[in-house]
Amino acid sequence: MNERIRALFPVTREYIYLNHAAIGPLSTPVVKAMQAYLIEASREGSLKWPIWMKEAEGARQRAAQLIGAQPHEIAFMRNTSDGLAAIANGLDWRPGDNVVACDCEFPANIYPWMRLATRGVELRLAHERDGRIALDDLFALVDDRTRVITVSFVQFGSGFRMDLGAIGAFCRERRILFVVDAIQGLGALSLDVHRDRIDALSADAHKFLLGPEGIAILFISERLLDRIEPTVVGWTSVKYDFDRLLDYRLEYRDGAARFEPGSLNTIGVRGLRAALDLLLDTGIERIESYLLGLTEYLAEGLRAKGYHLVSSRRPGEASAIVCCTHERYRASELCQRLAERRIITSHRLGRLRISPHFYNTREEIDVLLDALP
Structure with missing residues (x-):
């Protein structure tokens, strides 16, 4: 996407917000x-x-x-x-x-x-x-x-x-x-x-x-x-x-x-x-294409760090939600660790759930990956 779209979301000034599967932040036009x-x-x-x-x-x-x-x-x-x-x-x-x-x-x-x-x-x-x-x-x-x-x-x-x-x-x-x-x-x-x-x-x-x-x-x-x-x-x-x-x-x-x-x-x-x-x-097809690419990048990074992906990445089965687990850390602990670093995710069913949207960036995903143990 681009900086014009990102600028419409004030939440980006305070957090890396990756919790749209819970509550999405309001954009300036909505407000x-x-x-x-x-x-x-x-x-x-x-x-x-x-x-x-x-x-x-x-x-x-x-x-x-x-x-x-x-x-x-x-x-x-x-x-x-x-x-x-x-x-x-x-x-x-x-x-x-x-x-x-x-x-x-x-x-x-x-x-x-x-x-x-x-x-x-x-x-x-x-x-x-x-x-x-x-x-x-x-x-x-x-x-x-x-x-x-x-x-x-x-x-x-x-x-x-x-x-x-x-x-x-x-x-x-x-x-x-x-x-x-x-x-x-x-x-x-x-x-x-x-x-x-x-x-x-x-x-x-x-x-x-x-x-x-x-x-x-x-x-x-x-x-x-x-x-x-x-x-x-x-x-x-x-x-x-x-x-x-x-x-x-x-x-x-x-x-x-x-x-x-x-x-x-x-x-x-x-x-x-x-x-x-x-x-x-913006175009929903454009948004979908961007998000599937962004979550695939996220999934690859999680695998590289030893996380187990619950979310299917098969064509037609992937979405904007990525869920994972770790053999040593509870999802709630991981979620709290990220929140302390102003990275907002959630945990459901014992899984860490990460759900970006079209204004999020690969750079933000890199910060999240670096913050995970």
Whole structure:
């Protein structure tokens, strides 16, 4: 990348920040966009509300552009869990149905499906082996009562990138719904919901999307929209007219916006829009190429120092997350050692997790490698 992009991230003045799989730091454009909303709201109250709604539609268009969707297939939710729960709770389940997922999923993509046991729905989990999920293991759990396969785009504890295209094709051939938790890949790696035959996707903005917490993208494909019943319904879930608010009609809004039950997180949407603009204007394919090169450089350096790589570096399986272990040092100790040197990483599942973004440099990776024992 270049210094112009790097200068947009004030965090670089204080830290070597390599923890985007946890929380991504806000860029200057995102901060300015959110500050602008606060100033408008404090000085003008409701007067800018029509403009805010138009800007929200602009954010919806940019979110759709990022994933190859149509704007009417996008809803804004509170977080990834909120979006996944909307799908899980809204389907017409029957006792004996099942859902197939992985045993290494972040809990956000487990509990919405696990609670369906009260409706007679079974959750089946494919096992992670050596930091990977074999598609054969995943598909072997499928039978004629499988309604949904749900996986993370990238696994949080290993950095393993799932083959969304292969899973999507498998699901479409068998009329199984394909649902994706995209939070650990969206913003770092390219994704196209129609190419990959994804039926629904959810991702909060605060990791690789580099937006604020509390605002998420929910994609529901047009072919699925009328099969998901909104289970949290409010006044903006329906078609409304300010002069006819007492004419109560449960007529849902067109598209995925019916899953937005009330006032939007307007400041969050404003920040998300600025974050999406930065990513899209830079080019997601360019970002992906850069990050795959940077993490390969990191992986080679870790191997040279005697670290065991948990993360697959096979083509198509590598991501912007690199996880490793050491036979003598606990991951928590390594994470603390780095933090004392103002190098910010995280530890998950007993693994040191390093997750750079497109403004990080090889020089920063060299500093990290030098700081590791």
